[in-house]
Amino acid sequence: MLSELPARAVRADDALRADTALRHFRRGRPVLWQGDFHGARQLLHAIGRRTRDVPLLKMLLIPLDADYTVPLRRAPDVRAACTEAFGTSTEPKAIPLRELLGVIGAHEWRIKGVDVPVLGAKIHPHYGVFAPIRQEYLDLVAEAPVPEGFTAFDIGTGTGVLAAILARRGARTVIATDVNPRACVCAHENLSRLGYRVEVQERDLFPAGQADLVVCNPPWVPGRAHSELELGIFDSDMLDRFLDQLPQHLTPAGEGWLILSDLAEHLGLRTRESLLESIGRAGLEVVDRLDTRPRHRRAREDETTSLWRLQMARSRPAQ
Structure with a gap:
């Protein structure tokens, strides 16, 4: 600063x-x-x-x-x-x-952009907005099953790359949100450049209403960011707040996709048990998990990136 x-x-x-x-x-x-x-x-x-x-x-x-x-x-x-x-x-x-x-x-x-093969295009990150350099999580979002004509929210959109993938996969509507004004400008520029009709809103987590699919790729490491450039890596409570609020923004048969690396588990900053407890406490259940290994040269060899498919628990009434 x-x-x-x-x-x-x-x-x-x-x-x-x-x-x-x-x-x-x-x-x-x-x-x-x-x-x-x-x-x-x-x-x-x-x-x-x-x-x-x-x-x-x-x-x-x-x-x-x-x-x-x-x-x-x-x-x-x-x-x-x-x-x-x-x-x-x-x-x-x-x-x-x-x-x-x-x-x-x-x-x-920002000038040269980041190649995103699943889009067949480049994404141009702005300062203070997390760049999609590691792309294994993009492949997960591009491959997980989606219903025909679904509606979607992309929470914490950043560059807008996940919103673009959802639009490319046939979402009827996509609303992308981010609390960071820089990210909203960045996402709007990228999505407009790519020709996708996505509504970008500056919000802390969720827009109003419900969607069939709610996707979130929160910062993977619990902790405090020391600069704007670290905001996409460290966060103390976004994961828990996303899980707690997710059920009220899902349609009755809707899914939440939580994209998360187990890096924090390897670092001793979070346990798998605590993650599952947070999911259950929110009234959610895991219906599937898609795993992949990161390909980035700086990733740990034992690290796994997962897409957790979440639905409202059967014992919980729809909201």
Whole structure:
């Protein structure tokens, strides 16, 4: 995130060593970099080998002029990327290098897009919107059985990629929602570009009414996001809130599709038993589960991504 140039920051250049930088960070003093831009990247990498503490890693700051120019040797032109992420600027600022690298990466993805074979097209993510780099979950949504002429909600649509798949599969109507205004703009642009008639609404979870199919791909890891770029990965309560509210938004024979990796289980942050308890507590039951292995090179070898097909439990009256 952007901040005013910090008065307490240590001014440093390429002579600064990683251990010294960490000592400054642990004393609550950020470093405002004055040296070569690539030297800053090397320093951040060296610090990252010593600690995984995200708040500490964000204390290496890069200066930005009023027009988002980086006044450092060998610095890239980040003006367009920063304007997309933060809007126009009128004052000099500082930004954590870790954040700036994410802004640059998001800008590059937005320009070139992400190939989505199940759509035969590209999706263009915006800054702060989760990009569909891992695509095994898209294949699950493209292959799971759907009734003819179904209506659908896509909860937490992000780039709109799942809404596009549902529309491509013949949904009579699709409503896509997201609490993030950036995501709503991104989804609308992608869906319009692809020619799909999907209504995009800025909402916290559900739109009004019921649907035959309600799809949700919540953040897979319980926890707190440290930046906008992590909002699609970490969340503390979206999963439980989705399950609790799902029954009232399903038609009597409708299904909820929960798309979830078991990564949190491998990390000891959630158990399979607690997930099943949350499903049952919401008055839902599992009618099927489709599993697949991730293909992304950064995924764990023992990780499984699942599409949980949920319906209202037979003992629960339809709402």
